[in-house]
Amino acid sequence: MLTSFGADAAGYAADIFRLGQELNDVARGRGGSSRNAARVGVVPGIPKTLAHTLLGPALDREGEAVHLRQDSSASLLEGLAGGRLHLVLMNDVPTPPVGAKLHVHTLGETDILLFARAALVRRGRSDFPASLSTVPLVLPPPGAPLRRKLDAWFAKHKIAPVVKAEVDDSGLLRALGAAGPGAFPVRSALRSEVEDLRDLQELGPCEGVRESYYAVTTERRVRHPGVAAIIDAARAGLNASGRKGRKRP
Numbered sequence: 314m315l316t317s318f319g320a321d322a323a324g325y326a327a328d329i330f331r332l333g334q335e336l337n338d339v340a341r342g343r344g345g346s347s348r349n350a351a352r353v354g355v356v357p358g359i360p361k362t363l364a365h366t367l368l369g370p371a372l373d374r375e376g377e378a379v380h381l382r383q384d385s386s387a388s389l390l391e392g393l394a395g396g397r398l399h400l401v402l403m404n405d406v407p408t409p410p411v412g413a414k415l416h417v418h419t420l421g422e423t424d425i426l427l428f429a430r431a432a433l434v435r436r437g438r439s440d441f442p443a444s445l446s447t448v449p450l451v452l453p454p455p456g457a458p459l460r461r462k463l464d465a466w467f468a469k470h471k472i473a474p475v476v477k478a479e480v481d482d483s484g485l486l487r488a489l490g491a492a493g494p495g496a497f498p499v500r501s502a503l504r505s506e507v508e509d510l511r512d513l514q515e516l517g518p519c520e521g522v523r524e525s526y527y528a529v530t531t532e533r534r535v536r537h538p539g540v541a542a543i544i545d546a547a548r549a550g551l552n553a554s555g556r557k558g559r560k561r562p
Contacts, residue, residue: 354398
């Protein structure tokens with residue numbers, strides 16, 4: 314297992330190797346897609362389908378590639394500060410590494426809804442949200458950005474949640490919730506994906522709970538065209554889906 318110094322040294326070595334390869338490519342007249350690639354980090358709390366949507370503008374660019382890395386926010390921000398990444402997508406306001414100067418670009422936000430199998434919806438909808446003291450839930454783990462907001466919302470409504478499972482990965486959380494153990498949170502930006510699944514219905518909105526998304530870079534004015542495209546399109550898409558998501562069916 315690498316020490317902290319060893320991990321830093323390995324990161325620098327990777328940077329040196331990458332830059333050396335790029336220099337070699339330029340010298341040979343091969344400034345290919347790898348050199349132009351947008352190197353993007355995504356925290357685990359962002360759903361993979363939402364991450365794919367946010368990355369779409371960069372993926373659609375001719376002659377450019379996207380190098381994607383998923384890791385903890387601390388590790389990704391270290392990589393960003395060290396020049397190994399162009400951009401980190403997060404669902405919480407970042408805490409920069411000591412000495413690092415990072416810029417946070419707000420992308421947008423989305424409402425949070427609770428979905429469940431039809432039987433649980435029938436049981437919990439009439440007295441929602443008080444019914445959540447008896448309806449089992451599948452939630453992110455304590456400390457996760459969305460869980461902190463949900464816990465504050467539970468406390469505000471004097472709800473003692475019955476937590477059936479806690480899952481860090483958002484895709485696995487949705488799969489487990491869809492299987493039936495409990496109601497689970499869904500971003501309104503992704504509600505159409507869940508509504509298409511058999512026997513799943515909206516239990517109710519978590520009024521006032523919103524998840525925000527951020528793009529973190531080392532530049533205030535982003536110069537990489539693929540990264541700039543991600544930020545611009547994400548702002549437009551999230552704001553549009555957020556407005557749509559606030560309309561109750």
